[in-house]
Amino acid sequence: MVSLKRIAAELDVSYSLVSKVLNGRLGTTGVSAATRDAIQKKAKELNYVPNRLAVALKAGRRGVVGIFFHHMGIPGSDLSDRLLKGLVDGLEQGSSRMWLRYFTTDCEFLDACDSRLRNEVDGLIVAGVYHAGLTERLRELERLGVPVVTMFDNEPAPSADNPVTRVQVSYFSHGYVPTRHLLDLGCRRLACLDTDQSRTKGFLQAHKDAKVRVDRSLVIPSKKFLKEDGRKAAKALLAAGLPVDGIVCQSDAQANGVICELILKGVKVPEQVKVTGVDNSPLAEECIVPITSMTSEVRKAGLKSVELLFQRIEGVKVKSVLIEPKLVARNSTGETPARSLNRAELE
Template sequence: MVSLKRIAAELDVSYSLVSKVLNGRLGTTGVSAKTQDAIRKKARQLNYVPNRLAVALKAGRKGAIGVFFHHLGTPGSDLSDRLLKGLAEELDKIAVRMWLRFFFTDEEFAEACDSRLKSEVDGLIVTGVYHPGLWKKLRELEESGLPVLTLFNDVPEGSSDERVTSVRVCYETHGYLPTRHLLELGHRRLACVATFESRTAGFERAHREAGVPIDRRMIIPTKGFLMEDGRFAVERLCKLGQMPEGIVCQSDAQANGVINELMIRGLRVPDDVKVTGVDNSPLAEDSIVPITSMTSEMRRAGHRAVKLLMQKIEGKAVESVVYQPKLVGRTSTGMPVLRGVDRSLLE
């Protein structure tokens, strides 16, 4: 990294003068416009980048952001990896350190908010699995002077957590778009593997807008997002006597379980039954039948969370952001597989 001392040495001027010119702190220091221009030109030639940590320390900051994280996603979904990658990439751009802590319960979160927190970080991002019991503590932290932002996986509309600045992905769209996709293909008998209420609400909204009635027997509640939950859903659907034309799953792991169980029972995907997933994970690409899936937007949300929190730290007014995920078509619904596409554009 190019230093101020190197710029000063190459121009044969003092270090303090270079620092004052490049940081806009000349004050009453007498220096010609020609010398100022020479310093700035040399800095550009050498690709000088200010030491962000040093700048933060001079401004009375710590140069670090706290990230309190409750791991999310099923094995193979890489949701947590994408989220942390997005946060780390954006922090690296501005040379700010990540102060990472993991928690699983409200109590563990409270313990992590010890006396060291405010002395170690300039702001806090709380992310991962949604914790409805944290909003009071988050407000207390903000009122104590620590900027806070949340990036939870599914915050219900109108919840108390909306009082805290947030970045989130619209989970209702995760259920709405794949259902609309199947309805637009002409299918009318659709099933839903129902784990998240918001995604199930999207499944129902797409039917209402299309004027297509729902067979409530085909909404199969499950407790988790694993392959076994998908297999369980197919077992339940088989007992109805008539299989659906399409099955809207709420994770790529569920969709894999659905496809495997359908094939074991002699049904073809997508010829007999079409299947969709959520997360656009490696599980969707590597399935025996590549799965039409919804993007998670986790990496992009991580980028935005850092930007918004830094604005809050700088005293700027910010608004919460909601990302709309996108549908990525693959063979499981009869669409051509994407080839030669940078997956990072779909994260």
């Protein structure tokens, strides 16, 4: 990062003069227009970025962002690690410190989110597993002057009466894009593991847009995103004798289980049945047949959450953001080497 001292040294002027010019604090200090312009030009040339922490402290803020985090994803998905990495990288880029608290229940959040919070942080990011019961408390924090950004896993769409800024990854696209991909490859008997409503809606809409009829008997209820849930679904399909040429899973773990069960029963993947997953996690690459999978985009969501919170702290009006994931095609749908697609490219 370029420092004020470097700018001063390159122009042979004092550090204090450079600081006053770039921070708008000249006051009665005399400086020629030519020198002022030279300082500003040099700062732009060197891509000088003010230290956000220093600026915050001078503005009477604390230079601290609060993070409340509920662990997300199943073992092996590394979703939590990627989200936290995005949050940390964003805060480092902005030279801000992190005030981190983990929670798993509404009560744990409410206990930690007391009146002292306003005196310790400039703003708050609440991320991870969605908690509907926290909505009113987050609204109250906004009313008290604490900017809040949420990055919840599959949070419902923003409502007109809720001022909290959201960063979301499109779960609808998690179902839509892989379904369209399989339909474009010629599949016409697609099964879907129905664990998340938004992803299943994407599966159904992709069929509608492609003018392909959905066989509702191939939409298999699945309680969780685990490998065992994938195996159970595959066993149910095979036991019922339902012909399928593709299976849209809603996690990489489910896809892993489906593939293992199909191969165990002598079904070839992808020659006879193509399979897709979600999260583009290590599980996708380590499966016996590498899995075509949708990206989670949680690191990007973490970075965007920090960016929007900084803007809100500085009084800038922002809108909630919906991030579109991409499909990384691998061997489980006949792709090698891997390539990526997004929803816009398929439409």
